[in-house]
Amino acid sequence: MDKQTIHKWKNIELVEEDAHLPNGKIIRHTTIVHPGAAVILPITKNGQIILLKQFRPSLNKWILELPAGTIENDEAPIECAQRELTEETGYLSASLHPLGQCTPLAGFCDEIQHLFVASDLTRTESLNLDDDEVIEVIEVDLHTIEQWIRDDEITDAKTITCISKAKLCGHFD
Known part of the structure; x- marks a missing residue:
């Protein structure tokens, strides 16, 4: 499944996509994409x-x-x-x-401070x-x-x- 934008607010997005993990697993992951x-x-x-x-x-x-x-x-x-x-x-x-x-919320957000x-x-x-x-x-x-x-x-x-x-x-x- 491709990347899917679930919600947008200002210049922040909630995105769901497949993530390829270092152990070979592929999971569905939701990320807050932040500038x-x-x-x-x-x-x-x-x-x-x-x-x-x-x-x-x-x-x-x-x-x-x-x-x-x-x-x-x-x-x-x-x-x-x-x-x-x-x-x-x-x-x-x-x-x-x-x-x-600083990476404040690395578990679910890609924001860099x-x-x-x-x-x-x-x-x-x-x-x-x-x-x-x-x-x-x-x-x-x-x-x-x-x-x-x-x-x-x-x-x-x-x-x-x-x-x-x-x-x-x-x-x-």
């Missing part, structure tokens, strides 16, 4: 981290997370990072440093939110964020991953 995303860790001049308190309808609750967004059309991940940072936080970064990638640290921030006009985005921008220190992660006040995987990777790469002293 990828950028996750941004914005750090202010005084060392504060910009977080979003965002209402997520899928969870029906507010969560604390880093700014992030889906790559549009032929946009490069770094262009997506700059666009999403400005739209969601109202800041522009003069210095975006790639941290690598591109991680960035943003510094040299300049405040721009106002936020440019999508219709489904309800966001409050907050600034907080790393110690508090780490405590919130330990206490399950931050459970967002992309946020935990990006902060951990930034620490491992020496972005925090």
Whole structure:
């Protein structure tokens, strides 16, 4: 059976197709086909981290997370990072440093998240939110964020991953 698109929403698809496994088996597999995303860790001049308190309808609750967004059309991940940072936080970064990638849902989704640290921030006009985005921008220190992660006040995987990777790469002293 050929590839079958079951559902489309924006630039995301739910696809069913035959998957050839390394052990020789062929299975029918369903995948969310995703264009990828950028996750941004914005750090202010005084060392504060910009977080979003965002209402997520899928969870029906507010969560604390880093700014992030889906790559549009032929946009490069770094262009997506700059666009999403400005739209969601109202800041522009003069210095975006790639941290690598994350595969958040490999069991059923092909999304690759591109991680960035943003510094040299300049405040721009106002936020440019999508219709489904309800966001409050907050600034907080790393110690508090780490405590919130330990206490399950931050459970967002992309946020935990990006902060951990930034620490491992020496972005925090």
